[in-house]
Amino acid sequence: MDLFEYQGKQYFARFGIPISKGGVADTVDEAVEQADQAGYPVVVKAQVKVGGRGKAGGVKLANDADEVRTHAGNILGLDIKGHVVGRLWIEHASDIAKEYYASFTLDRGAKLHLGMLSAEGGVEIEEVAVSNPDAIAMIHIDPVDGLSEEQARAWVDEANLDEEARAQAAELLVKLYRCYVEGDCDLAEINPLILTPEGRVHALDAKVTLDDNAAFRHPEWEEFAGSDVEDEREARAKARGLNYIGLDGSVGIIANGAGLAMSTLDVVNQCGGTAANFLDIGGGANADVMAAALEVINSDPAVRSIFVNIFGGITRVDEVANGVLEALKRVDISSPIVLRLDGTNAVAGRQILADHLSDRLVAEPTMIDAARRAVALAGGKS
Ligand code: GDP
Numbered sequence: 450m451d452l453f454e455y456q457g458k459q460y461f462a463r464f465g466i467p468i469s470k471g472g473v474a475d476t477v478d479e480a481v482e483q484a485d486q487a488g489y490p491v492v493v494k495a496q497v498k499v500g501g502r503g504k505a506g507g508v509k510l511a512n513d514a515d516e517v518r519t520h521a522g523n524i525l526g527l528d529i530k531g532h533v534v535g536r537l538w539i540e541h542a543s544d545i546a547k548e549y550y551a552s553f554t555l556d557r558g559a560k561l562h563l564g565m566l567s568a569e570g571g572v573e574i575e576e577v578a579v580s581n582p583d584a585i586a587m588i589h590i591d592p593v594d595g596l597s598e599e600q601a602r603a604w605v606d607e608a609n610l611d612e613e614a615r616a617q618a619a620e621l622l623v624k625l626y627r628c629y630v631e632g633d634c635d636l637a638e639i640n641p642l643i644l645t646p647e648g649r650v651h652a653l654d655a656k657v658t659l660d661d662n663a664a665f666r667h668p669e670w671e672e673f674a675g676s677d678v679e680d681e682r683e684a685r686a687k688a689r690g691l692n693y694i695g696l697d698g699s700v701g702i703i704a705n706g707a708g709l710a711m712s713t714l715d716v717v718n719q720c721g722g723t724a725a726n727f728l729d730i731g732g733g734a735n736a737d738v739m740a741a742a743l744e745v746i747n748s749d750p751a752v753r754s755i756f757v758n759i760f761g762g763i764t765r766v767d768e769v770a771n772g773v774l775e776a777l778k779r780v781d782i783s784s785p786i787v788l789r790l791d792g793t794n795a796v797a798g799r800q801i802l803a804d805h806l807s808d809r810l811v812a813e814p815t816m817i818d819a820a821r822r823a824v825a826l827a828g829g830k831s
């Protein structure tokens with residue numbers, strides 16, 4: 450889950466990372482109230498989960514309440530790369546002597562955490578990586594050892610941060626690392642991390658991605674719920690406890706086991722079709738699970754046919770067959786369904802379905818036959 454800048458900053462603050470005083474506003478009047486409290490001059494900042502807000506006109510300096518009104522009015526409703534601004538963060542403006550870049554993320558290839566630090570911040574780090582890769586000091590951190598203050602100090606030296614910024618930056622990086630690890634982030638990025646003319650180092654921006662798999666140990670993340678723009682279908686599936694990922698094709702897919710679900714996507718593609726989703730119903734293919742799965746797929750208007758691909762192992766195909774029939778009584782499905790049922794008790798399962806087959810409920814003997822049929826019913830090759 451990605452956080453908004455203001456949420457990211459508040460998350461940083463819990464770990465002692467210095468940020469500017471500020472508050473959120475959803476209206477122009479609220480923006481003025483927050484600006485009055487933060488103290489002028491202020492920066493009016495669009496809260497959208499996309500970078501490059503500054504360039505898009507979503508970050509403006511305001512010297513007084515009138516300027517706040519003007520900028521807040523312009524930024525609210527602004528479309529930044531497809532994200533419409535509905536909320537602002539207003540903070541006391543900082544004077545900037547230098548802009549740096551700092552981040553922690555996971556380097557999957559190295560199986561280590563990766564820290565990136567640059568004296569050339571403010572601009573997009575991808576640009577620096579291309580134009581001047583030597584300006585980025587990288588450090589790999591073993592999660593068992595963590596990041597020591599000594600390492601952090603050597604790191605800021607290597608990145609060539611200004612002398613007066615180094616001690617504070619090293620201290621801040623250790624805190625950011627703690628935030629990244631203890632806070633269960635996939636990404637904790639500060640761009641720009643600034644040095645003020647008075648010699649203070651602090652975070653002017655925050656980009657935080659939380660690791661959803663760690664949500665169970667963070668009840669406090671509840672406050673971020675609903676702020677993420679989730680795929681509606683995925684939200685519906687999650688509420689029903691399904692393992693579902695929305696895609697943009699036209700063949701809805703229900704399979705048992707992640708491996709079979711993946712190969713079902715492949716076979717649908719091989720037959721010239723496109724999958725509308727990945728859905729692994731796991732071992733529990735009873736009527737409840739089947740009804741929930743069909744409901745979620747049915748709610749996707751792009752779906753033109755549904756391919757149910759079950760290979761019974763511990764899951765018994767006769768139970769699946771009953772589950773399908775029961776689910777069809779509960780849910781009014783708008784697309785034709787193609788069944789491929791094999792494995793444990795397949796014969797009994799097919800028997801159960803035999804009397805119910807029609808042009809809306811089709812059975813095919815093999816996976817490839819079923820995929821071809823589902824693709825044809827979805828309107829043919831795309
Ligand atoms: P982004 O464009 O989405 O990354 O938004 P940022 O929060 O990074 O802001 C963009 C740029 O606006 C920064 O790189 C700064 O140059 C500038 N900026 C942001 N806050 C302040 C501030 O308090 N004072 C000044 N002088 N500039 C700021």
Ligand code: MN
Pocket residue numbers: 640641654
């Ligand atoms: Mn930024």
